[in-house]
Amino acid sequence: MKDTKERIVNAFNTLAVKMPFHMITTDRICDQAGICRATFYRHFPDKYAVMNYNFNLLLTQAEQTGTIRDLRDLFEILLIDGSARLSPISGLFNNKGMNSLHEYIYEYSYECAKNLYETGSLQGKERPFRFLTEKEQLQLRLFCHGVSQFYEDWIRGYYSLSAHEAAEAMYELLPEAIKGDLFPAA
Numbered sequence: 001m002k003d004t005k006e007r008i009v010n011a012f013n014t015l016a017v018k019m020p021f022h023m024i025t026t027d028r029i030c031d032q033a034g035i036c037r038a039t040f041y042r043h044f045p046d047k048y049a050v051m052n053y054n055f056n057l058l059l060t061q062a063e064q065t066g067t068i069r070d071l072r073d074l075f076e077i078l079l080i081d082g083s084a085r086l087s088p089i090s091g092l093f094n095n096k097g098m099n100s101l102h103e104y105i106y107e108y109s110y111e112c113a114k115n116l117y118e119t120g121s122l123q124g125k126e127r128p129f130r131f132l133t134e135k136e137q138l139q140l141r142l143f144c145h146g147v148s149q150f151y152e153d154w155i156r157g158y159y160s161l162s163a164h165e166a167a168e169a170m171y172e173l174l175p176e177a178i179k180g181d182l183f184p185a186a
Contacts, residue, residue: 008029014032118132
């Protein structure tokens with residue numbers, strides 16, 4: 001099952017290198033992956049879900065490193081891994097508006113950052129230990145909008161900063177109330 005999902009994602013990514021997003025169809029993904037449409041739909045509802053899964057994988061892998069102390073660490077991991085994984089398919093950022101990769105990164109980043117601070121998990125599966133105030137949520141939303149645009153620009157190679165320098169610059173922009181260790185000592 002996992003191999004099939006990987007084949008679908010790899011097929012999608014291969015097509016994304018060759019053509020604009022609007023030309024990628026479920027049929028083309030299936031042909032590239034060597035599967036039928038029914039198999040595709042067992043794993044993904046549409047091509048947007050496959051596109052978003054790429055970023056989802058980055059966050060899941062980042063969380064599993066066990067080296068995330070604060071959002072600065074998360075930013076650096078996402079910049080390094082994103083450059084390697086998403087640069088070849090940076091054309092996906094050309095799709096704008098609803099269902100775009102840019103919008104997905106914003107929404108997903110916000111939810112993950114909020115979950116990290118409130119539960120200690122990117123997926124929000126742990127028991128809440130701190131709730132962000134309404135003001136902090138607003139600040140985090142504004143920040144995540146900017147991060148989404150910066151991340152897109154980073155993947156496209158518009159900045160010469162190192163991943164560490166860029167992560168530090170992003171971290172400095174965070175609202176003070178949500179800086180610091182994600183997992184304070186008990």
